[in-house]
Amino acid sequence: MIESPLQSPDATRFVAAIEENLFALAPLFRHLPGAESGAGPEGRWTVTDVAFPFFNSILGTDVDAAGADATIERALTRARRRRVPVLWWTGPRTRPRDLGARLERHGFARDDEAPGMALELVRLPAADPPPPELTVERVESGAALADFVATFRLGFGIDAAFERPWVNWLATLGLGDGAPMRHYLARWAGEPVAPRRCCSPRAWPASITSRRCRRPAAAASAPRPRGPRSPPRATATAALGRSSTPRRWACASTRPRLREYCRNRRLLLDGLRGRPPPAVR
Numbered sequence: 001m002i003e004s005p006l007q008s009p010d011a012t013r014f015v016a017a018i019e020e021n022l023f024a025l026a027p028l029f030r031h032l033p034g035a036e037s038g039a040g041p042e043g044r045w046t047v048t049d050v051a052f053p054f055f056n057s058i059l060g061t062d063v064d065a066a067g068a069d070a071t072i073e074r075a076l077t078r079a080r081r082r083r084v085p086v087l088w089w090t091g092p093r094t095r096p097r098d099l100g101a102r103l104e105r106h107g108f109a110r111d112d113e114a115p116g117m118a119l120e121l122v123r124l125p126a127a128d129p130p131p132p133e134l135t136v137e138r139v140e141s142g143a144a145l146a147d148f149v150a151t152f153r154l155g156f157g158i159d160a161a162f163e164r165p166w167v168n169w170l171a172t173l174g175l176g177d178g179a180p181m182r183h184y185l186a187r188w189a190g191e192p193v194a195p196r197r198c199c200s201p202r203a204w205p206a207s208i209t210s211r212r213c214r215r216p217a218a219a220a221s222a223p224r225p226r227g228p229r230s231p232p233r234a235t236a237t238a239a240l241g242r243s244s245t246p247r248r249w250a251c252a253s254t255r256p257r258l259r260e261y262c263r264n265r266r267l268l269l270d271g272l273r274g275r276p277p278p279a280v281r
Helices: 011-023 026-031 065-082 099-105 142-156 160-173 217-221
Strands: 036-040 043-047 057-059 086-090 109-118 134-138 181-188 191-199 206-209 236-240 248-251 259-269
Touching: 011 109, 011 259, 026 036, 026 043, 026 057, 026 160, 043 065, 065 086, 065 099, 086 099, 099 109, 099 259, 142 160, 142 181, 142 191, 160 181
Parallel strands: 057 086
Antiparallel strands: 036 043, 043 057, 086 259, 109 259, 134 181, 181 191, 206 236, 236 248
């Protein structure tokens, strides 16, 4: 278990903390419709009735090379039975080291990769106050949750068919202080532009960066105003401490310099392209 906060951070501990924060998602998928989950050398896995790859993920695989192909076949059997796509995550601690190549031989294709980044909060530079048009709020209502998911979906190009199952899943997890995730939404002049989540039962202090921000439609199409500043085109960053509200801000050129410590790659097996999500109660 990673202590919170890290008392003597180094590269190895940063990588472990980054991956554990990612792995903390896996048990939460069991709240999805028809979810089946497990944990072992194969990693932490979930398969659901929702044909959205993210909801059918495998993370943290640690198996010997001799058993790797059989492990992959077991996962494929589950996916074929449900007729859903599977997203298999690999990272610096994945074993065997050639798991990605093995997955490709079984029909997986490289999907994307995400940098694992960190910043020591004690090294945060002084930051200017946020511009008056920018606010960051914790998501605590159904309406704000709908805005959060819609903005996230648009920023990552996710099919609109999966928006309602996603909202219902997060609502099932809860939005209060005891929830396993906290969600934050940046608004520019009242319009949602950037979502972010902090996923940890113990709410580790973390520097979190929204890689893809949605600019308001009006601002994106209109000439740059000379009066109030338009929303920053660069990433908006909020550094979060233990409190439930952001305590430091940085926008565009003033953002803290996060350091990349690892990369987590995703490989996708599209079990059934275009299948609509089931009705979610």
